[in-house]
Amino acid sequence: MVTIRDVAKAAGVSTATVSRILNNKGEASPETIERVRKIAEEMNYKPNTLAKSLSKGNTNLIALLIPSLENPFFPELVKAIEEAANAYGYHVYLCNSDDERSKVKYYLDSVLSSYVTGAIINSLYVKTKDLDFLESRGVRTITIDRSQSDHPYSSITVDHKKGARLAVRHLIKEGGCRKIVHLSGPKDEKSANDRLTGYLEVLKEDGHGQVPQVVYGNFSMESGYEAVKGLIKSGASFDGIFSSNDAMALGAIRACTEAGLKVPSDIKIVGYDNIQFSRFSTPQLSTVDQQKHKAGRLAIEELIRLIRNENEKPRKYEVKPELVVRESSVD
Known part of the structure; x- marks a missing residue:
């Protein structure tokens, strides 16, 4: 890799002169300026942007801590955040914790040694004391979705409770379902519990006396497949499924198909997340869009506001999900 010293040596000037010329900040003869610029171009010299940022006391690097890359929702969220960050001239340092506290701790330490200027946190295992740790060292923070x-x-x-209410009410009113199963995420997961609460509320309000049926998965396709397969094997009677995410809903469709149940004529299914694949499944999956692009843009805009003015006060935002009706929930 060509350094500023290499350019200075080839041009017969000091590194300080090269730096001033390339940054349009110094005096030199027109001949020297032309020679330095020509040599830098011929040698394909690229300035060290990190070093330049550090000399100014800041960088354009933002850390993004996510819980998993296996759940299709999170790679799509990463992309949305990265696109928003790039539009403002920032880059993303991706940290995948796999929902393990040991990895969270590693990345919290790594954020500091990587000269990160801000952090977007999406993790069950980041607590207030962790945010205190980052903020006290000059790293501005914003938590998103699953985090407290x-x-x-x-x-x-x-507002996952509202998202769940939209899905369950759709299954009852438009789908005509009278025995709706909720395929929930893990019991210790806040967003899963919020969706469970929304499901229970609608059954109580508009469920025509339905008895709640809840089975649990871990947000993976396999867990959704196994949970619904077990439900069918047990002889449970149901005509609708509200899944806590799209991945489990896709697994549920597979389990129903294998058992000879047709979606949507026998079983109507609504997922949650509106991942890209939900538009290409057979049948196309009805789902709840939790507005990942809006959330990603908001996270970047808020973080940049905090980074650029240390006196700015933190703000709280809430995103409202929307129902997307496709083939899996309507005949």
């Missing part, structure tokens, strides 16, 4: 939001820093939450 009852802290003094900026946060973006999604």
Whole structure:
């Protein structure tokens, strides 16, 4: 890799002169300026942007801590955040914790040694004391979705209870379902519990006396497949499934198909997340869109606001999900 010293040596000037010329900040003869620029171009010299940023006391690097890359929702969220960050001239340092506290701790330490200027946190295992740790060292933070939001820093939450209510009410009113199963995420996961609460509320309000039926998965396609396969094997009677995410819903469709149940004529299914693949499944999956692009843009805009003015106060945001009706929930 060509360094500024290499350019200076080839041009017969000091590194300080090269730096001033390339940054349009110094005096030199027109001949020297032309020679230095020509040599830098011929040698394909690229300035060290990190070093330049550090000399100014800041960088354009933002850390993004996510819980998993296996759940299709999170790679799509990463892309949305990265696109928003790039539009503002920032880059993303991706940290995949696999929902393990040991990895979360590693990345929290790594954020500091990587000269990160801000951090977007999406993890069950990041607590207020962790945010205190980052903020006290000059790293501005914002939590998003799964993380707790009852802290003094900026946060973006999604109204998952409302999303669940939209899905379940659709199954009852438009789908005519009278025995709806909820395929829930893990019992210790906040967003899963919010969706469960929405499901239970609608059954109580508009369920025509339905008895709640809840089975659990871990947000993977396999767990959705196994949970619904077990439900069918047990002889349970149901005509609708509200899944806590799209991946499990796709697994549920597979389990129903293998058992000879047709979706949507026998079983109507609504997922949650509106991942890209939901438009290409057979049948196309009805789902709840939790507005990942809006959340990603909000996270970047809020973080940049905090980074550029240290006196700015944190803000709290809530994103409202929307129902997307496709083939899996309507005849």
